[in-house]
Amino acid sequence: MGLDFARIVDDNQSMVVSLAKRYLRDPETAEEIAQDVFLQLYRQLDRIETPQHATFWLRRAICHRAIDESRRRKLRPRVGLENIPEPRAEASAPDAMLNERLRRLVSALPDMPRMIVLLRYQEDLDPSEIAELLEMPVSTVKSHLHRSLAVLREKLGRATAKQEACS
Amino acid sequence: MNIEDRLRQALEREAAPADFKRKVMQAVPAKKNVSLFWWNRRLSLALAFAVVLAAVVPAVIVENRHRRGIEARDQLLTALRVTNTTLRHTKQMIHRNTRRSS
Numbered sequence: 001m002g003l004d005f006a007r008i009v010d011d012n013q014s015m016v017v018s019l020a021k022r023y024l025r026d027p028e029t030a031e032e033i034a035q036d037v038f039l040q041l042y043r044q045l046d047r048i049e050t051p052q053h054a055t056f057w058l059r060r061a062i063c064h065r066a067i068d069e070s071r072r073r074k075l076r077p078r079v080g081l082e083n084i085p086e087p088r089a090e091a092s093a094p095d096a097m098l099n100e101r102l103r104r105l106v107s108a109l110p111d112m113p114r115m116i117v118l119l120r121y122q123e124d125l126d127p128s129e130i131a132e133l134l135e136m137p138v139s140t141v142k143s144h145l146h147r148s149l150a151v152l153r154e155k156l157g158r159a160t161a162k163q164e165a166c167s
Numbered sequence: 168m169n170i171e172d173r174l175r176q177a178l179e180r181e182a183a184p185a186d187f188k189r190k191v192m193q194a195v196p197a198k199k200n201v202s203l204f205w206w207n208r209r210l211s212l213a214l215a216f217a218v219v220l221a222a223v224v225p226a227v228i229v230e231n232r233h234r235r236g237i238e239a240r241d242q243l244l245t246a247l248r249v250t251n252t253t254l255r256h257t258k259q260m261i262h263r264n265t266r267r268s269s
Contacts, residue, residue, distance in 0.1 A: 102177035122180060
């Protein structure tokens with residue numbers, strides 16, 4: 001086994017940190033957990049066979065650690081999909097602004113739908129891969145995705161309309 | 168652009184902080200030292216066990232030999248006693264026979 005740990009960190013740090021930050025919405029805790037997950041991997045490096053295996057392992061580990069951490073710290077009260085805040089209408093709406101709004105909307109989703117949306121659109125995983133990673137039925141993943149997309153579409157549309165009315 | 172493509176664009180992975188890798192790599196040797204500490208500890212325990220074995224095993228062997236020596240001596244004494252008794256009986260028989268014939 002000749003896996004280069006420094007190379008694994010290079011290749012996966014952005015994935016691990018992005019997932020943790022966007023899920024936890026607390027950059028410091030997210031970074032701490034991301035480091036911890038890499039150290040956990042280092043301790044088990046002899047069981048990791050390929051770089052792809054390392055990526056798979058890290059993705060699974062960071063998802064579960066972030067979910068556990070969120071539950072433990074109760075970072076935020078549970079919010080229903082309908083109650084997520086709408087983004088403020090901005091004076092100008094270039095792509096960057098729209099992306100920022102979308103990120104804010106995603107970060108306001110409840111825990112499980114948020115993780116599923118991140119895995120689907122940040123990590124580009126199929127619903128079946130997400131289901132395997134989060135240990136839940138594929139139908140549940142699809143249902144979360146469907147509802148989240150509907151809510152995001154609606155909230156984003158409303159915010160854009162508001163902004164158009166303002167301008 | 169539909170909402171899914173928008174999401175893919177908005178949720179592109181962001182770069183990790185510049186010092187993230189350095190922090191991870193710095194934490195790794197600390198872990199290695201912890202591991203080394205445990206190996207040293209295991210080695211010390213193994214050495215202590217070896218010393219105890221080196222002291223106990225010869226004592227057990229000597230004790231075993233001593234016990235076997237005593238057993239052999241007892242067996243020899245028993246054999247001598249039996250021989251002695253047999254000789255005495257034989258001697259008495261010869262003595263009786265000699266008296267009768269004279």
